Amino acid sequence: MKITRPRSRPVFDDPRTLGLLLIAPAMLAILGVVLLPMFNSLWLSFQQHDLSRPQEDAFVWLRNYADLLRDPRYLNSLQATFKFSLFSVLLELALGVAIAIILNQEFRGRGFVRGLMILPWAMPSIVNAAMWKWIYNADYGALNALLAQLHIIDHYQVWLAEPTTAMILIILANVWKETPFTVILILAALQTIPEDLYEASRVDGATEWQSFLGITLPLIMPVLMIAGLLQFIWGFQTFELIYIVTGGGPFSSTEMTNLRVYATTFRSLRFGYGAAMAYLTSLIIFIPAVVYIRSAYRKVVEV
Amino acid sequence: MPRALKRFFLYLAVAGIVIWTVAPYLWLIISSLSLKIDLLTVPLRWIPPRLTLENYYSLFFTRGSESVNARLFFHSLGNSAMISLTTMFICLILGVLAAYAIARLRFKGSNMLVLLMMATQLVPPIVLVVPLYVIMRKVDLLDKHLGLILVDISIVLPLVIWLMRGYFASIPSELEDAARIDGCTHLGALFRVILPLSGPGLVSVMIFAFIAAWNEYLYAFIFTNIDAKTIPVLIGEFSTKLGLEYLRIAAAGVLASLPPILLALVFQRFIVRGLTSGAIK
Numbered sequence: 001m002k003i004t005r006p007r008s009r010p011v012f013d014d015p016r017t018l019g020l021l022l023i024a025p026a027m028l029a030i031l032g033v034v035l036l037p038m039f040n041s042l043w044l045s046f047q048q049h050d051l052s053r054p055q056e057d058a059f060v061w062l063r064n065y066a067d068l069l070r071d072p073r074y075l076n077s078l079q080a081t082f083k084f085s086l087f088s089v090l091l092e093l094a095l096g097v098a099i100a101i102i103l104n105q106e107f108r109g110r111g112f113v114r115g116l117m118i119l120p121w122a123m124p125s126i127v128n129a130a131m132w133k134w135i136y137n138a139d140y141g142a143l144n145a146l147l148a149q150l151h152i153i154d155h156y157q158v159w160l161a162e163p164t165t166a167m168i169l170i171i172l173a174n175v176w177k178e179t180p181f182t183v184i185l186i187l188a189a190l191q192t193i194p195e196d197l198y199e200a201s202r203v204d205g206a207t208e209w210q211s212f213l214g215i216t217l218p219l220i221m222p223v224l225m226i227a228g229l230l231q232f233i234w235g236f237q238t239f240e241l242i243y244i245v246t247g248g249g250p251f252s253s254t255e256m257t258n259l260r261v262y263a264t265t266f267r268s269l270r271f272g273y274g275a276a277m278a279y280l281t282s283l284i285i286f287i288p289a290v291v292y293i294r295s296a297y298r299k300v301v302e303v
Numbered sequence: 304m305p306r307a308l309k310r311f312f313l314y315l316a317v318a319g320i321v322i323w324t325v326a327p328y329l330w331l332i333i334s335s336l337s338l339k340i341d342l343l344t345v346p347l348r349w350i351p352p353r354l355t356l357e358n359y360y361s362l363f364f365t366r367g368s369e370s371v372n373a374r375l376f377f378h379s380l381g382n383s384a385m386i387s388l389t390t391m392f393i394c395l396i397l398g399v400l401a402a403y404a405i406a407r408l409r410f411k412g413s414n415m416l417v418l419l420m421m422a423t424q425l426v427p428p429i430v431l432v433v434p435l436y437v438i439m440r441k442v443d444l445l446d447k448h449l450g451l452i453l454v455d456i457s458i459v460l461p462l463v464i465w466l467m468r469g470y471f472a473s474i475p476s477e478l479e480d481a482a483r484i485d486g487c488t489h490l491g492a493l494f495r496v497i498l499p500l501s502g503p504g505l506v507s508v509m510i511f512a513f514i515a516a517w518n519e520y521l522y523a524f525i526f527t528n529i530d531a532k533t534i535p536v537l538i539g540e541f542s543t544k545l546g547l548e549y550l551r552i553a554a555a556g557v558l559a560s561l562p563p564i565l566l567a568l569v570f571q572r573f574i575v576r577g578l579t580s581g582a583i584k
Binding site: 103 | 313314316320321323324325327328330331342343345346347397400401403404405408410411413416419420422423425426427428429430431432433434435436437454456460461464488489490514517518520521524535541542543549552553556559563564566567568571574575578579
């Protein structure tokens with residue numbers, strides 16, 4: 001009897017060869033646009049490279065970094081960015097948990113209201129910026145009109161002319177756009193909590209607040225951590241909202257690091273110093289990023 | 304607390320959430336349909352006495368010296384559509400192939416590659432903007448559609464691969480094994496067995512890719528100037544450099560936000576699943 005051999009497979013059907021072949025174009029596209037410039041940028045950050053004074057181009061080792069640590073405008077921008085990101089995250093998490101818990105109750109039209117959460121998320125961030133700038137307008141903005149009609153203020157205010165209110169208002173605009181993402185994550189986490197746990201704690205006589213602290217909060221904590229980390233990192237990356245709404249003012253009070261990098265590089269044309277600024281800022285948020293990657297790694301391994 | 308009172312507070316809270324979520328955008332829409340004079344009244348009338356399409360009309364049609372704006376708007380809208388759709392299709396093709404390799408072929412080092420890719424998502428764009436600008440100027444890609452498409456691909460692709468990888472992993476491998484026994488190659492199995500079952504995954508990935516590319520601002524702002532300018536960049540210019548009338552910016556904003564918002568509302572199931580499966584933006 002003749003044994004029929006299976007049809008021979010082409011060479012590239014070997015998992016390893018084929019795998020590398022399939023993944024190569026994607027890797028090339030991603031790493032070419034990310035890894036290459038990253039090293040390029042590091043190299044640039046050790047140089048004086050001012051387009052306006054090309055005759056002074058030189059390799060200056062760490063001088064740009066040393067200068068940055070003494071640059072009051074940069075340090076100010078770092079502080080503003082930190083304030084903005086931290087308060088944004090805290091508000092987004094608090095509001096996110098509250099909204100998610102409410103949307104997790106039974107009520108008529110629940111699917112519709114949950115669906116609405118996608119609206120701020122999908123909105124282009126530039127439109128979000130223009131929209132809030134319009135709402136905050138001193139002469140005919142909706143914020144002034146609303147507060148005046150509620151008799152909270154007697155005459156229209158120039159909200160963005162005052163450092164503290166300007167900061168609060170851009171945080172508010174950011175929170176409006178970013179909270180829904182947190183809500184969606186928390187809602188998904190809430191749905192994985194078995195109803196029996198709540199029943200059991202009710203039988204034991206726990207109040208709703210107690211079962212929130214004892215059951216809900218610990219079980220959604222991992223999701224809160226991820227959402228908070230991501231939002232904090234994204235907070236540091238905010239650009240257009242500030243560029244459009246306050247332009248960094250008044251008196252640089254809302255000037256975030258990204259705006260500073262932009263102004264240093266593309267307005268003052270100091271490419272080396274701008275690269276160093278971007279790098280130093282990234283190193284600062286590198287630590288939360290590593291925490292995120294490690295938790296993501298656990299996920300990859302699990303699957 | 305009595306049950307009825309509890310229901311009352313629940314509906315009150317829900318109403319608050321709905322108003323908080325919808326009111327700012329609704330006000331943008333109302334403004335875009337209003338005449339300036341009706342919005343200047345104090346106290347403000349939230350529902351204006353008359354509605355007009357004037358602000359939209361002026362974005363599209365030439366009127367005397369304003370012709371520049373109308374041309375700019377059409378041009379940028381076209382650029383945005385072209386760049387987002389191209390990015391979306393390229394990401395779909397490259398992403399499906401790479402995700403299949405990672406999910407099914409599981410060769411040595413594939414986990415490391417996924418991690419490396421995810422890590423690139425956390426590199427702040429501002430770090431890349433300066434060197435990319437230098438590089439793109441050298442290879443003449445500044446203010447070119449191709450330049451922005453390449454950059455957009457690098458942003459969108461990791462997300463596409465991550466989502467597709469999850470989707471492929473959820474398809475039982477027995478189906479593929481059966482095809483392999485029948486003599487199918489890996490690629491044959493991907494195209495004949497797996498992809499036909501992946502409709503929902505493909506749809507969600509396409510929507511994510513389109514929205515991300517359409518909404519992207521920073522890179523487009525730095526790398527495009529005239530020829531390849533996208534609609535978000537133009538809206539940014541309307542409200543800074545060009546100092547356009549607010550109500551016309553509102554109209555432009557509504558138009559620019561309609562494609563992503565409508566897509567997201569229609570396909571929200573896919574998007575919610577995608578967002579929660581990776582906790583990636």
